[in-house]
Amino acid sequence: MFPKILVANRGEIAVRIIRACKEMGIQTVAVFSEADRDALHVSLADESYCIGASPVQDSYLNITALLTVAVESGVAAIHPGYGLLSENARFARLCEQCNIAFIGPSPEVIEKMGDKDAARRSMRDAGVPVIEGCDLLADGDMAVSEAERIGCPVLIKARSGGGGRGIRLVEKPQDAKAAYEAAYQEAQAAFGDGECYMEKFLTRTHHVEVQLLCDQFGHAVTLGERECSVQRKNQKLLEESPSPVLSEETREKMLHAARKAAKAVGYQGVGTIEFLYTDDGQFYFMEMNTRLQVEHPVTELVTGVDLVKWQIRVAAGAKLPFNTHHLALQGHAIECRINAEDPEHDNRPSCGKVTVLHVPGGPGVRFDTALYQDYVIPPFYDSMIGKLIVHAPTREEAIRKMRAALGELVVGGVVHNRELQLEILSNKEFLQGNYHTDLMTHLHK
Numbered sequence: 465m466f467p468k469i470l471v472a473n474r475g476e477i478a479v480r481i482i483r484a485c486k487e488m489g490i491q492t493v494a495v496f497s498e499a500d501r502d503a504l505h506v507s508l509a510d511e512s513y514c515i516g517a518s519p520v521q522d523s524y525l526n527i528t529a530l531l532t533v534a535v536e537s538g539v540a541a542i543h544p545g546y547g548l549l550s551e552n553a554r555f556a557r558l559c560e561q562c563n564i565a566f567i568g569p570s571p572e573v574i575e576k577m578g579d580k581d582a583a584r585r586s587m588r589d590a591g592v593p594v595i596e597g598c599d600l601l602a603d604g605d606m607a608v609s610e611a612e613r614i615g616c617p618v619l620i621k622a623r624s625g626g627g628g629r630g631i632r633l634v635e636k637p638q639d640a641k642a643a644y645e646a647a648y649q650e651a652q653a654a655f656g657d658g659e660c661y662m663e664k665f666l667t668r669t670h671h672v673e674v675q676l677l678c679d680q681f682g683h684a685v686t687l688g689e690r691e692c693s694v695q696r697k698n699q700k701l702l703e704e705s706p707s708p709v710l711s712e713e714t715r716e717k718m719l720h721a722a723r724k725a726a727k728a729v730g731y732q733g734v735g736t737i738e739f740l741y742t743d744d745g746q747f748y749f750m751e752m753n754t755r756l757q758v759e760h761p762v763t764e765l766v767t768g769v770d771l772v773k774w775q776i777r778v779a780a781g782a783k784l785p786f787n788t789h790h791l792a793l794q795g796h797a798i799e800c801r802i803n804a805e806d807p808e809h810d811n812r813p814s815c816g817k818v819t820v821l822h823v824p825g826g827p828g829v830r831f832d833t834a835l836y837q838d839y840v841i842p843p844f845y846d847s848m849i850g851k852l853i854v855h856a857p858t859r860e861e862a863i864r865k866m867r868a869a870l871g872e873l874v875v876g877g878v879v880h881n882r883e884l885q886l887e888i889l890s891n892k893e894f895l896q897g898n899y900h901t902d903l904m905t906h907l908h909k
Contacts, residue, residue, distance in 0.1 A: 465780050466490055466540040466565065471509065472530050473545030476834045476850060477756070478505035481543050484772040493537045495530060497523035499842040504834040511537055518844045524548050527555050534564055541565035541779060547846070550755040551578055567779040569733050569754050576729060577752040581623040581661045587749040590728035592721050595740065595748045597663030604641030610662050611640040617665040620644050622651030622658070628698030629654045633665060666748075668900050670741040671695065672707050673753075674722035675763045677734055677774055679784045684726045686719040687767045688793045690759055692738075694888055696811070696904045701881075702888055703759040704798045705766050708859060708897030709741065718747055719790050725752065734760075734775040743898075758801070758851070761832060765797040765855040795855055796862040800870065800885040802833075802850040804841055807884040815843040820876030824869040828855040831873070841878055849880065859897065863889055 468491040471481045478494065482505055485492045494509030499518035506512045513533045516523035523529070525548060534542055542559055544550035544567065553574040559566040568574070577583045581600050588594045598610045600623065611618050611634055620643050622630025630651030632643035644660060652658030675687040691707035692700050710718070722737040729752075736757050738750040760771045769791065778784070804814040821837045833850030835841075841849060854869055856862040867889055870882050891907060893899040 466776065468493065468510075468537070468539045468541075469567070469776070470495065470530070470534045470537065470539040470542045470564075471505065471545065472524070472542050473548055473550075474500055474503060474505060474524060474834075474845065476832045476848070477545040477547075477758075478503075479508060479834045480832055481545060481772055482508045484770065484776070488773060488776065490776070493533065493539055495524070495533055497844070499844050502839065504836060504839070513537070518842065520548065520845070527552075527558060530555075531558060531562055531564075534559075535562055539564060541567055541776075543567040543776070544755065546756050546758055551753070553578065565779055567733070567775055569731055569735065573729050573731060574754050577754050579623050580621060580751055581659070583752055584661070584663075584749070586729060587725055590724055592725050592728075593746070593748045595663045595666065595750075598661060600659050600661050601644055604644045607634075607640040607644035607662065608637055611637040614662065614664055617667075618662050619665045620647045620660050620662050622647060622655065622660050624651060624655040624657040624659070630658075630660065631698070666740055666742060668743060668902070669693075670707070670709055670899075671700075671738065671750075671901050672710065672718065672741045672747070673736045673738040673757070674719055675734075675736055675757075675760070675771075676722060676726050676731065677769070677771070677778070677784065678726050678731045679778050680732050680781060681783055682727075683784045683786075684723050684731065684789070685784055685786050686723055686790045687763050687769060687771075688791065689715065689718060690757075690762050692759065693899055693901045694894070694903055695901055700759065700801065701904070702798065702800050702885065703762050704796065704859070704862070705762045706793050706796065707741075711745070714741075714745055714747070716790075721747070721749070723789060725749065733778055734771055758848070759799050761830060761851060761853045762797045762799045765828075765830070765853060766793040766795055767791050768794070795857045796859040797853060797855045798862045798866050799851055799853040800866060801848050801881075802852055802873070802875070802885075803847040803881045804849045804875075804878045805847045805881060806879040807881050811881075813843065813847045814879040815841045817841075817877050818875060820874055822872065822874035824852070824872035826869075828865060829869050830854070835875065849875070849878075863895070 470493040515529035553571040556566040557571040648658035694702040
């Protein structure tokens with residue numbers, strides 16, 4: 465096992481990783497920006513070092529500073545968390561060159577699956593269902609001809625990056641050229657790679673993802689699926705497990721396809737295969753996240769498996785102890801992302817001092833956060849300030865428990881989205897369980 469790990473992240477996920485390491489007897493090294501001097505992860509770690517100014521490009525994305533701290537502090541491994549450098553193949557490769565284990569898959573797998581066009585082709589070759597489309601577009605004229613061939617509506621999508629950037633919906637073939645150029649420019653500015661491909665735009669879909677855990681000995685295990693269809697601008701707001709729309713037959717097929725996908729690329733570590741599922745019972749590969757997901761606690765509560773600890777163990781060479789390919793789920797779990805933003809004013813980010821903090825409790829209630837009373841939320845980072853997760857025997861009970869927990873949650877001094885989450889939990893479509901990725905566009909209708 466690794467004696468010391470550097471946590472190359474901040475916020476709640478850094479706290480989550482440090483806590484797991486403490487329980488495993490592993491020493492931790494935290495890094496922080498000038499804005500995060502008073503952050504919780506800084507005080508929880510055994511060692512902490514400032515690596516730069518407040519903007520992420522000067523600190524948490526500063527690979528040279530991170531590796532300098534890692535080498536000088538004598539760590540054996542680096543845990544990247546999610547976001548930031550977690551899917552950066554160059555960073556993973558440089559870790560290897562410094563004889564430091566990167567807690568994640570190999571740089572080659574990160575590159576292959578991070579290139580959404582290459583990932584799509586790999587999955588197609590492996591027999592995993594993919595959406596009809598085309599490979600990389602050469603120019604705007606090709607975008608027009610491919611839109612005519614596939615049939616609108618289509619999506620033009622950047623092969624790199626994520627977060628909803630570099631994506632354009634095309635409803636008429638004649639609009640494809642302008643859409644391609646806009647997507648290309650946005651992707652080039654955001655990711656340094658403007659290459660785009662095209663696929664058929666499916667309407668009334670569900671976003672369902674399968675959690676994978678794979679060791680270095682070829683053993684791949686699925687830990688059920690998560691329904692992630694409550695989204696705003698391609699950003700998830702609420703996740704639950706198991707999905708309320710899948711039949712047992714479809715679930716088995718999806719889990720099998722996810723495991724086949726992992727085997728096809730020789731995956732190691734914790735990863736997620738994301739699918740689009742349609743009401744006619746079909747599902748299609750969308751992308752693979754080669755890292756820990758924000759919503760991993762949902763899976764932890766329905767499986768009893770600590771994904772962060774197993775991520776570390778697998779990276780250290782441990783074999784998975786499970787004698788099955790698919791772990792059974794117990795009960796139902798829901799996660800609400802608590803964001804410091806104002807839903808009444810176009811979700812404008814909120815920052816400032818937390819004047820009052822009351823965290824809900826009770827059996828089956830978990831709040832992952834880096835908040836504490838009098839903490840000042842900086843304006844430089846993602847607006848998510850916590851994740852409220854509940855677990856209950858049934859979906860109906862989990863919904864009631866989440867409503868109660870949200871009602872008890874108090875974060876004074878900043879505007880946040882608790883009321884929006886309560887509105888979602890009272891929505892008729894959501895309660896029926898057969899909601900789609902467009903739920904938020906007509907929530908108030």
